[in-house]
Amino acid sequence: MIQLKNLNYRIKQQYILKNINLNIESNEVIGIVGESGSGKTTLMQIILGLIHPTDGTYTSDKYRILPIFQHAYDSFNxxxxxxxxxxxxxxxxxxxxxxxxxxxxxxxxxxxxxxxxxxxxxxxxxxxxxxxxxxxxxxxxxxPDIIIGDEMTASLDVIAEQRMIHVLREYYTKTADSHKGLILISHDIAFLNQIVERMIVMKNGEIVDDFHIQDLFAQQRHAYTKALLSIY
Incomplete structure (x- = not known):
């Protein structure tokens, strides 16, 4: 399990992440959604061990976690x-x-x-x-045990995005018995809705909603989640 407890991350006096409490099982397919600046990428960097929280704790079992970053050109020599x-x-x-x-x-x-x-x-x-x-x-x-993708379809056209969704879905369903997991970070609820099982919504560095995808349109959704849904 990946566990973040009372976690904060700040640069000088500015909080990028605030009071994050989150448990993630190794075989979950999770979407993390929110506007630019909501803290999604910073959260990913902490899970990958690229940066460390200012306060609180981050613990995980010995998973092999590998990223797929948004800017592909920068990922190749x-x-x-x-x-x-x-x-x-x-x-x-x-x-x-x-x-x-x-x-x-x-x-x-x-x-x-x-x-x-x-x-x-x-x-x-x-x-x-x-x-x-x-x-x-x-x-x-x-x-890897867990893949974290950060806006990985941003440069793809609609057809290529659908191919990507198909391949990601195949990767998870064929390896579910081995406890493979996916964490997909995006501003696009429509993309995430096609593949994830659980959605985490972030706003201004905080988690404001966390639910199973079947409850996406439930009445109890946070107002910010409903606002994001109204865009698509």
């Missing part, structure tokens, strides 16, 4: 061809069967409709959407 970047990721994984990983890579590229010739190209030769699909593939082929 511009001097490496795509196949080099993929190989670099594999090199740092211990006790892995490389043949199985490359088999998984080929399957994921097919599902994402990426030609294998693209592996011989440099990042600058690919579109933002293609890079984001490679960014997603590079994380998924390593099969």
């Amino acid at each position: 511009p001097k490496f061809k795509m196949k080099q970047s993929i190989a670099e990721a594999i090199k740092y994984q211990q006790q892995v069967d490389e043949s199985q990983i490359y088999k998984r890579l080929s399957m994921l590229m097919e599902h994402m409709q990426l030609d294998e010739q693209m592996l011989n190209k440099y990042p600058e030769a690919l579109s933002g959407g293609q890079l984001q699909r490679f960014n997603t593939i590079r994380t998924m082929m390593l099969e």
Whole structure:
């Protein structure tokens, strides 16, 4: 379990996260939604261990948690061809069967409709959407215990987004017995509603709503959640 208790994060006197209390099981598919500046990305950085809370506690079991960041171009070395970047990721994984990983890579590229010739190209030769699909593939082929995706469909068109949803859903449903989990961060409730089981709503650094997706339109939803729903 991932547990955040009475957690705060501030820069100087400005609170970015305030009084966060949250439990996440390793096999949940969770959406974290809120406007820009609501604290979503900061929360992700704490869960990944990239930053530490100012106050409160963050604890987790020994999960292997890997991210899929929004800005795919920044995730690849511009001097490496795509196949080099993929190989670099594999090199740092211990006790892995490389043949199985490359088999998984080929399957994921097919599902994402990426030609294998693209592996011989440099990042600058690919579109933002293609890079984001490679960014997603590079994380998924390593099969971490939990994937955290931050606005990972922002650069995708509608068709590519639907492919991404299909691949993410396949990843979770086929590995549910192994307790794989997904945490998807987005401002887009419509995207999250297609895949997540639980929704966490953030506003101004606080969690204002936390519910099962079946209760998305329930009367007891927070006013801010209802405001977000009215946009879509």
